[in-house]
Structure formats: C-alpha cells, structure tokens
Amino acid sequence: MIQPKNFVKTVLSWQAAHGRHQLPWQHPATPYRVLVSEIMLQQTQVATVIPYFERWMTRFPTLQSLADASEDEVMALWQGLGYYSRARNLQKAARFLVDTYNGEFPQELTDIQSIPGVGRYTAGAIKSFAYDEYGPIVDGNVRRLFCRLFGVEGVPSTSKVDKALWQLAEDYTPNQNNRRFAQGLLDLGATLCTARNPKCTECPFADHCVALHTGRVSELPTAKPKKTIPKRTGHFLWLQKDSELYLEKRPEHGIWASLWSLPELGEAPTNATLKGSFQHTFSHYKLDAKIWTLTTIPNDTVAEGKADKWAAFDDLTDIGLPAPIRKYIEQHSR
DNA sequence: CAAACGTGGCC
DNA sequence: TGGCCAAGTTT
Numbered sequence: 236m237i238q239p240k241n242f243v244k245t246v247l248s249w250q251a252a253h254g255r256h257q258l259p260w261q262h263p264a265t266p267y268r269v270l271v272s273e274i275m276l277q278q279t280q281v282a283t284v285i286p287y288f289e290r291w292m293t294r295f296p297t298l299q300s301l302a303d304a305s306e307d308e309v310m311a312l313w314q315g316l317g318y319y320s321r322a323r324n325l326q327k328a329a330r331f332l333v334d335t336y337n338g339e340f341p342q343e344l345t346d347i348q349s350i351p352g353v354g355r356y357t358a359g360a361i362k363s364f365a366y367d368e369y370g371p372i373v374d375g376n377v378r379r380l381f382c383r384l385f386g387v388e389g390v391p392s393t394s395k396v397d398k399a400l401w402q403l404a405e406d407y408t409p410n411q412n413n414r415r416f417a418q419g420l421l422d423l424g425a426t427l428c429t430a431r432n433p434k435c436t437e438c439p440f441a442d443h444c445v446a447l448h449t450g451r452v453s454e455l456p457t458a459k460p461k462k463t464i465p466k467r468t469g470h471f472l473w474l475q476k477d478s479e480l481y482l483e484k485r486p487e488h489g490i491w492a493s494l495w496s497l498p499e500l501g502e503a504p505t506n507a508t509l510k511g512s513f514q515h516t517f518s519h520y521k522l523d524a525k526i527w528t529l530t531t532i533p534n535d536t537v538a539e540g541k542a543d544k545w546a547a548f549d550d551l552t553d554i555g556l557p558a559p560i561r562k563y564i565e566q567h568s569r
Numbered sequence: 570c571a572a573a574c575g576t577g578g579c580c
Numbered sequence: 581t582g583g584c585c586a587a588g589t590t591t
Binding site: 276375424 | 582583584585586587588589590
C-alpha cells in the first residue's frame with residue numbers, strides 16, 4: 236500500500252504536468268465562485284457546466300446579488316442543468332451567508348457543511364479549492380481512483396464502503412498544497428482513471444494499483460445492482476391564445492420543482508383533443524407525456540394555489556422551463 | 570437508508 | 581438503441 240507522503244507527492248507532480256489548469260472557476264478561486272461551481276458540478280459534467288457557470292457569474296457576480304435575485308430569475312438561469320433543488324439551495328445559501336455570516340464564508344469544515352446544499356464532499360472541496368487548506372473529498376472520481384488503487388471491494392454507496400473511502404481520504408489528504416492536491420485527484424479520475432477505458436499505461440500509480448495488478452480494473456469499483464425504472468404517464472395542457480401560451484409554476488417539491496411548465500393534469504381530460512406526445516427518461520422513471528388542447532379557451536383556467544401566466548412565445552427564453560417541455564414547445568409553436 | 574432528484578453525452 | 585455515467589445532497 237502506497238504511503239500517504241508518496242501518494243501526495245505523486246498526485247502533486249502529476250497534476251502540475253497533466254492536470255486541468257484553465258477551468259473557469261479556478262481563476263480566481265474565490266469561495267463564492269468555488270461554491271457555485273461545486274454545486275453546478277454535482278452529478279454534472281464539466282463541459283456541461285462551463286457555459287452555465289459563465290452566465291451565472293455574469294448575472295450574479297456576488298453573494299449579495301444572488302441573495303437579492305428573484306427565484307424566477309435564478310431558475311431561468313439554471314434551466315436545462317437539471318436537479319433544480321440545487322438552484323434553490325444555492326440562493327438559500329446566499330441568503331444564509333448574508334444573514335448569518337455577514338456575507339462572508341465560514342472557515343470551519345462543519346460550518347461550511349451547514350450551508351444549504353453543501354454536503355461533506357462540497358465542504359471539503361470549498362476548503363481545498365477556496366482556502367487551499369485541509370479538506371478531504373470523496374466524489375465519483377476519488378471513489379473510482381481509491382477503489383482501484385487500494386482494491387476496495389463492495390458497493391461504494393453502502394455505509395461500510397463509504398466510511399472506508401472517507402477514512403482513506405482523510406488519511407491521504409495533506410496539510411498543504413490542498414488546492415492542487417484536490418484538483419489532482421479529480422483530474423486523475425476524470426482523465427485517466429475513468430469509468431470506461433481507463434488509461435492505466437499513463438497512470439502514475441500503475442505500479443501500486445491493486446486493481447491493475449489483479450486484473451480487476453473493470454470490476455472496481457463494484458457496480459451497484461441496477462433496478463428497473465417504472466413508467467409513468469403525464470398529462471399536460473396546451474392552452475394557446477394567439478402567440479401566447481398558458482403556463483403554471485410547478486410546486487416547490489417533486490420533479491421540475493419551481494419551474495414554469497405547461498399545466499400538468501391529474502388525469503387524462505375528457506373534453507380535450509390529443510395534440511401530441513413525447514417520451515422522457517429521468518434518472519428514476521420514464522415519462523410518457525401526453526399533450527392536450529382545448530378547442531375553446533375556458534374563462535377560469537387557474538388551478539388554485541398555483542401561480543400562472545400567459546407568456547408570449549418570444550419571451551420563453553427567459554423563463555425557466557423543463558428541458559423536454561421547452562423542446563416540445565419549440566417544435567410545435569410554428 | 571433507499572429513494573428522489575435532470576439532462577446530455579457516449580458507446 | 582438503451583444503459584451507464586457525471587465535482588452529491590436531502591429527506
């Protein structure tokens with residue numbers, strides 16, 4: 236088993252030579268920029284995040300500007316990125332930091348982790364990237380790297396394996412050069428120790444890698460047993476008046492929370508015409524969406540308790556809509 | 570602790 | 581084409 240001092244030294248030198256040094260959030264790596272990037276990067280690839288990050292920082296350059304923004308504008312900027320609770324949590328975080336810490340960031344790991352939307356990984360990332368201080372991280376990249384390098388068996392999401400991985404992270408994280416070390420871990424996982432076709436011949440840890448030596452690179456980390464995802468049918472209402480479309484704001488919880496959308500109906504309407512349909516696969520179910528139209532516009536369209544509005548097609552760009560709903564509207568609005 | 574929570578890219 | 585994967589957190 237490679238010694239921590241050796242491990243750190245190798246990660247640092249590899250990162251300097253082969254790591255990523257031009258990611259937008261690295262320059263400058265202020266606490267706010269690191270927070271925004273880390274939240275956006277949760278379960279989301281770097282290439283996808285970059286344009287969102289640039290737009291976000293232009294519109295919300297400071298914690299205060301984000302705290303002052305309307306939820307609709309926050310959601311509009313996040314639209315298309317997915318996992319929308321992240322957007323609401325990010326604004327909650329801004330307001331929390333302004334209210335609780337006078338707009339500053341706390342320094343202690345446990346205090347950082349008390350920020351809305353910030354879990355153990357993100358807290359460690361902020362410590363490492365923003366402060367260049369000790370902050371262990373275990374994300375998908377580190378998980379893959381550690382499971383292979385140390386030959387960790389078992390499904391990583393189980394508490395036993397998860398605990399072992401965090402223990403390794405704590406033990407192998409140095410007390411200096413943390414920014415470069417953390418970046419090196421992520422870069423190793425993202426560019427060499429990848430899920431498919433890892434580049435073991437280029438890996439600086441090839442000599443020490445348990446998985447490589449035992450021919451188990453493709454077996455580690457242990458895959459989680461997959462379960463079949465269910466199918467659901469959703470009914471949506473297309474209500475058009477000239478060049479305007481009727482929209483409702485979705486609830487604070489559940490799928491597409493806090494976005495605007497074609498109104499979703501509880502069941503198939505009896506007095507409507509089927510306009511079209513589309514399929515959409517989420518991480519946890521398949522949606523068979525049916526789009527219905529009414530031939531006559533009712534006078535009382537409002538579902539009680541929900542915000543609603545008529546929106547011009549030309550104005551939809553600045554409204555946060557679910558990606559497949561936006562796609563459907565674009566394909567059927569002319 | 571399992572489930573909820575999005576979307577786009579890749580092979 | 582369909583399953584897998586991506587800088588996880590919350591409930």
